[in-house]
Amino acid sequence: MYKLTRLVTLSDPASVSALADEIHALATAHSAYRQLVAPTLAGSHFGGDLLAHFAFDDAAKRADFDAALAPLLAAPAVASVDGVAYRSEECGKSGPELANGIYRVLLLSVDEGTDPALVERFEAETRMMPYYIAAIRGWQLSRADEAIGARRWTHVWEQEYADAGGLMGPYMMHPYHWARIDRWFDPECPDRIVDARLCHSFCGFEGRVI
Amino acid sequence: MATDGTAAAPMVHAIDEIVAKPGEGKALLGDYLARYAPGARARGMTLEQILVSPPMWLDDQSNTLVFRWSLAGAEAWWQMRFVGGNDPDVAAWWADADARAVSRRRFFASDPADIERLCDV
Numbered sequence A: 001m002y003k004l005t006r007l008v009t010l011s012d013p014a015s016v017s018a019l020a021d022e023i024h025a026l027a028t029a030h031s032a033y034r035q036l037v038a039p040t041l042a043g044s045h046f047g048g049d050l051l052a053h054f055a056f057d058d059a060a061k062r063a064d065f066d067a068a069l070a071p072l073l074a075a076p077a078v079a080s081v082d083g084v085a086y087r088s089e090e091c092g093k094s095g096p097e098l099a100n101g102i103y104r105v106l107l108l109s110v111d112e113g114t115d116p117a118l119v120e121r122f123e124a125e126t127r128m129m130p131y132y133i134a135a136i137r138g139w140q141l142s143r144a145d146e147a148i149g150a151r152r153w154t155h156v157w158e159q160e161y162a163d164a165g166g167l168m169g170p171y172m173m174h175p176y177h178w179a180r181i182d183r184w185f186d187p188e189c190p191d192r193i194v195d196a197r198l199c200h201s202f203c204g205f206e207g208r209v210i
Numbered sequence B: 001m002a003t004d005g006t007a008a009a010p011m012v013h014a015i016d017e018i019v020a021k022p023g024e025g026k027a028l029l030g031d032y033l034a035r036y037a038p039g040a041r042a043r044g045m046t047l048e049q050i051l052v053s054p055p056m057w058l059d060d061q062s063n064t065l066v067f068r069w070s071l072a073g074a075e076a077w078w079q080m081r082f083v084g085g086n087d088p089d090v091a092a093w094w095a096d097a098d099a100r101a102v103s104r105r106r107f108f109a110s111d112p113a114d115i116e117r118l119c120d121v
Helices: A013-029 A059-073 A116-127 A164-173 B025-042 B074-085 B088-099 B112-119
Strands: A002-010 A034-039 A050-056 A078-087 A091-093 A100-108 A138-148 A155-161 A199-206 B012-020 B046-053 B064-071 B101-109
Touching: A002 A013, A002 A059, A002 A100, A013 A034, A013 A050, A013 A059, A034 A199, A050 A059, A050 A100, A050 A199, A059 A078, A078 A100, A100 A164, A116 A138, A155 A164, A164 B074, B012 B025, B012 B074, B025 B046, B025 B064, B025 B074, B025 B088, B064 B074, B088 B101
Parallel strands: none
Antiparallel strands: A002 A050, A002 A078, A034 A050, A078 A138, A091 A138, A100 A155, A100 A199, A138 A155, B012 B064, B012 B101, B046 B064
């Protein structure tokens, strides 16, 4: 699958519903294989007011949609956009498929020039988070092909949870996160390779996202 | 230990291990205590132990400095992380310390008896 994610910050958050309707209709017209367009929830950080996520069968369809979406996101009501285009990489699920829940995405930027072996180690350790943290019900870590926004986003770390408690509780508080993975992000740790500016965004979902 | 769910969060530890450049060990320890430790305490960290290896100041070789800090559980750890991770003075300190070190490690640990509770989240 060829995916596109846009985290949209609005100058007037009251317009979020109207913009979501427009984006949703556009994605439907462009035959998005999957789409999630929803207001972000409190606790998102640099995650925008609106999370818009799409999957297409091929790169050309995604590019066409991206070109059609761009004018909508250039409107005066839009203050800024962070986003990525990427091809789905290895994903996983645990437990019964969720009919609804919380979708969370983290956009991150690994420093340019980082040793590729270190990047692979960071990726491998991140992909092990669901092994240790059962609240993560669906997951996918991908490298970005294209990025827009505040940083040159290099990776997209997506997860599904049954509820926000899974994200705020077990995901954050399990030692595999704070005592193991976070050293790649922590400016106080010499292992850090990820820029401190992150986009942490989450919203409710129904159906299937990952 | 309380059994009604009110027990304090298990203590966790942040450990800095710094291999100083030859002859730098004593000065680096002093600067760590003067420049880094006060802010760390303000972020909720308690300095439990300092170790110097070998137990003498070397002029032509490296001393290894070990600092063991404690924090009152994972929530306190995140509080420390969010504040320290966004403080430019902390970043400046580590940039200076790294320039005076051969190598450095920071890792996080607990008493083995606390592992089960820490993982029960």
